[in-house]
Amino acid sequence: MIELKNVSIDYPLEHVDGASLKSALLSKFSPKRGPEKKFYRAIDDISLTIDNGEQVGLVGLNGAGKSTLLRVMSGIFHPSHGTVNIRGRVSPLLDFATGFELHHTGLENIRIRLMLLGESNESIAEKIGEISEFSELGEFLDQPARTYSAGMFMRLAFATSTAINPEILIADEVVGAGDAQFAEKAKQRIEKLLSGGRTTVISSHSMDLIRQFCSRVVWLHKGKVIVDGPVEDVLKDYEVRAPTMAR
């Protein structure tokens, strides 16, 4: 179960030249250039409860706050205001392009990721063979990850992150990964994961995917929940209104 009460997230805004000690010290001595906006409110006062076994789709335009909200529900971002209560082990499938040790081999990266996802040594030993096979990386698994192409990274991360059996699944736009062949395999794997009846929150621009797997849809706009209801009602509304909305 995931419970959000009056949650807001303020992103700290950074200077163009990045946060350096030099600029921090200089700004102490330079004249103030008027009040600066220091935060950007990505999530604005959201209260939401997702019950056990509920499968929820998250829709909204780019920049509406979907990814941020998923990170809050995963326990990665802590709210600036309000409270978050997550009960159950979460497995976030957020971004397949980062989170690798570039100097470690593919096999070591699989092991590290499984450990970080909370798998025990026994279950890692059990799963590592199947993951290697699914990733189709073959002999490259013994090569350092810095030699991998973007597609290989994606296959490695996808194969690993979807191999576990979480209580709560949180996924950010995960379908359509890889070439046509792998995408089909990935789709089947995702569908299997989604049809397991576990608590699920997915964000997607694919209305078909959401129709197929979700019973409830939450529509985010400018960091707020504007509609929350049964899948058909919300999606119909979304498909009519969303294309003409201001970001």
Place this chain on the structure above:
Amino acid sequence: MTLLFREFKLAVNNFNIWSYLSASDVKNKFRRSKLGVIWPVIHQLAFSLGAGVIWAAVFHLKPEDFIPFLTMGFAIWGFIAGSMMEGCSSFVVAHGYLKQLPLPQSIFIFRTVFTQVIYLAIGLATALGVLLYFGKLHPLGLLYALPGLMLLLAYSYGAIGTLAYLGLRYRDLQHGLAGIFSLLFVVTPVIYPAEVLIQKGLSFAIYMNPLSSLIEIVRVPVLTGDFANGSHYAIAGVFALVLVVLRFYFGSRWGRYVPFWS
């Protein structure tokens, strides 16, 4: 106290993760060389023997006394400086994980601590070899060095924990520290005996510098088979405590921002 207890529990529960990460960090650093982990040993031996012979002549000291002294100091200094400098990148290198998984940040602090401890162990083992060769190893020296090593470990944890946050926030800190540490290497009695400065009336440079206390509490027991001067333990202890307090201060104030800054 509850903070420390919770931290300890985190360390125990996640031991398999951070120990694996550290061990593979060390392994990977030398993976692409044939000599592997022998490299830091050669580096240390070359420095201690080469510099030892020359500086022994400069400082008018006996090489068989000075070389063991130098190699011990060099091993401990590597740990002191390495903790501060590598601490800066503890969170920076883990940004992919910190943004994607709900993980305790401490895991990445323990990882850097353990990596540095592995290097320290390699350095100390090399130094002990040198000591044995020159017949300077005191039978009880290692036992007397244990309290000092404990304080050194507390320092490392505090320094890495504090700098992990500062280094993530201020990305130029690591470069700045590298410059500061090349100065500190000269100011701190790593390569010359503290007595040299004390005899010249510069004892404040020793007692004002907590890094020199951190060296003495391990080096003096190993070389002499007795405890170091009590004030060194006090200075090193207070310094380590301040760093540990700072680590929790930044953890509670900045912890929330870590995934944003990553």
